[in-house]
Amino acid sequence: xxxxxQNPRHLVRRxxxxxxxxxxPMKGHSHVYWYRQLPEEGLKFMVYLQKENIIDESGMPKxxxxxxxxxxxxxxxxxxxxxxxxxxxxxxxxxxIRDRGxxxxxxxxxxxxxTVL
Amino acid sequence: xxxxxxPEDQVNVxxxxxxxxxxxxxxxxxPYLFWYVQYPNRGLxxxxxxxxxxxxxxxxxxxxxxxxxxQTSFHLKKPSALVSDSALYxxxxxxxxxxxxxxxxxxxxxxxxxx
Numbered sequence: 001x002x003x004x005x006q007n008p009r010h011l012v013r014r015x016x017x018x019x020x021x022x023x024x025p026m027k028g029h030s031h032v033y034w035y036r037q038l039p040e041e042g043l044k045f046m047v048y049l050q051k052e053n054i055i056d057e058s059g060m061p062k063x064x065x066x067x068x069x070x071x072x073x074x075x076x077x078x079x080x081x082x083x084x085x086x087x088x089x090x091x092x093x094x095x096x097i098r099d100r101g102x103x104x105x106x107x108x109x110x111x112x113x114x115t116v117l
Numbered sequence: 118x119x120x121x122x123x124p125e126d127q128v129n130v131x132x133x134x135x136x137x138x139x140x141x142x143x144x145x146x147x148p149y150l151f152w153y154v155q156y157p158n159r160g161l162x163x164x165x166x167x168x169x170x171x172x173x174x175x176x177x178x179x180x181x182x183x184x185x186x187x188q189t190s191f192h193l194k195k196p197s198a199l200v201s202d203s204a205l206y207x208x209x210x211x212x213x214x215x216x217x218x219x220x221x222x223x224x225x226x227x228x229x230x231x232x
Binding site: 004033035040041042043044093105106109111 | 160162163166219221222
């Protein structure tokens with residue numbers, strides 16, 4: 001009974017490199033959310049996706065960040081040309097097909113911790 | 118826009134004493150409210166939620182939360198704290214019946230329970 005799977009758990013990149021973080025939602029879940037956690041800022045919403053669709057990307061930085069959730073395979077959060085300020089824990093969460101009332105909780109992965117040198 | 122405030126960065130209690138972790142919210146309409154807990158280097162775990170009905174919600178590990186509409190609060194409580202309750206606690210809100218809305222989280226409150 002696998003939960004939300006994220007990999008890698010830890011990733012080290014040098015400034016200017018690319019970081020790719022992957023998230024496989026729980027079985028039966030078709031909604032994926034990405035959050036970023038910084039020590040003094042708490043958990044910040046980045047993007048919400050369904051299969052092949054970005055539903056809400058209001059929390060995504062305008063440049064260098066992108067996300068996708070293809071028909072097959074995991075969701076990918078991609079950060080191009082990383083900078084030190086990108087160092088954070090990135091959490092993925094999933095939920096099943098949303099009920100009309102939008103009442104469901106999210107199920108979180110263990111996170112991917114990005115360190116930019 | 119919806120938002121959540123957790124006014125305390127840290128709460129310290131002695132084991133066996135009652136604990137309260139505070140949360141206030143701002144959202145249009147009747148909110149959906151959630152509490153999550155995070156242990157070090159782990160993901161967030163769901164504790165409880167309020168959708169409608171009884172203002173007192175019971176959740177996992179003996180935690181409960183009280184929804185107070187007039188004070189726009191949703192404080193997390195436990196009658197008798199355990200050392201193992203020490204963790205980071207997040208309150209979250211979602212506006213109801215809006216397509217494509219994610220949970221919005223507070224900054225978190227660190228709970229430290231001493232033996």
